[in-house]
Amino acid sequence: MAAEISDRVREIAEARGLPESEVFERALERGLEDLWEDLVLAQYLDGKLDREEAVERVGRTKVERADREREVVEEDVDWGLNA
Amino acid sequence: MTLAAVSDAGPLIHLAEIDSLELLSTFDTLLVPETVYREVETGGVPDRLADLSYELVEADESRIGAEELDAGERAALAIADERGIVLLTDDLAAREAASDADVEVHGSIGIIALSYGRGLLDRDESASRMRALQHETSLFVTEAVVERGIRILDEQ
Numbered sequence: 001m002a003a004e005i006s007d008r009v010r011e012i013a014e015a016r017g018l019p020e021s022e023v024f025e026r027a028l029e030r031g032l033e034d035l036w037e038d039l040v041l042a043q044y045l046d047g048k049l050d051r052e053e054a055v056e057r058v059g060r061t062k063v064e065r066a067d068r069e070r071e072v073v074e075e076d077v078d079w080g081l082n083a
Numbered sequence: 084m085t086l087a088a089v090s091d092a093g094p095l096i097h098l099a100e101i102d103s104l105e106l107l108s109t110f111d112t113l114l115v116p117e118t119v120y121r122e123v124e125t126g127g128v129p130d131r132l133a134d135l136s137y138e139l140v141e142a143d144e145s146r147i148g149a150e151e152l153d154a155g156e157r158a159a160l161a162i163a164d165e166r167g168i169v170l171l172t173d174d175l176a177a178r179e180a181a182s183d184a185d186v187e188v189h190g191s192i193g194i195i196a197l198s199y200g201r202g203l204l205d206r207d208e209s210a211s212r213m214r215a216l217q218h219e220t221s222l223f224v225t226e227a228v229v230e231r232g233i234r235i236l237d238e239q
Binding site (some may be wrong): 072083 | 084086171178189192194195196198200225229230231232235239
């Protein structure tokens, strides 16, 4: 895995003409953004964060998608347990 | 209760990605439209699909007008509608089209929950496979939503 990461960083750096340190920085920013969105949506779905606050933090599209996914997963699990 | 279903490519691919195709044997009858089989074939037919008991069927997908769906989704929906059986899909647009047509529709998470409900999987294995669907497959589902599904398993 570590070798694969190094290879990918090198390839991206070469293709984009960036120093490898810049590639790592961008990767960290993107990863952190994903983790942040996961946290906000988890807090929203758990009722610890209201909808408008969640929309403000991660955007309406992601909150609406999470709403729809929640509905689907709840329907599916309920069906699976009772079919 | 006897359960019959028809699947589009999504659940076949996603369950194969987490080595869980055998869960589809929970259904008494499983249909796969030929169009769907060809779609799956382009990515390489999963080895375990051959171990499953399913029937390849032809569908007239032109009777489904939902143009936003791909041919496999339309074929599976046409068969589910025609035969009054469950549609298995992980695509939200296909799900909505099915609901509009009054077709019962469920996805890969539902198949795992069904396997738990019917005693094929225990709670921990069900939770682990639901998490694997989120982490290890091409299915897009928000992590927090999967965790909510696991909590519903615990509540019942």
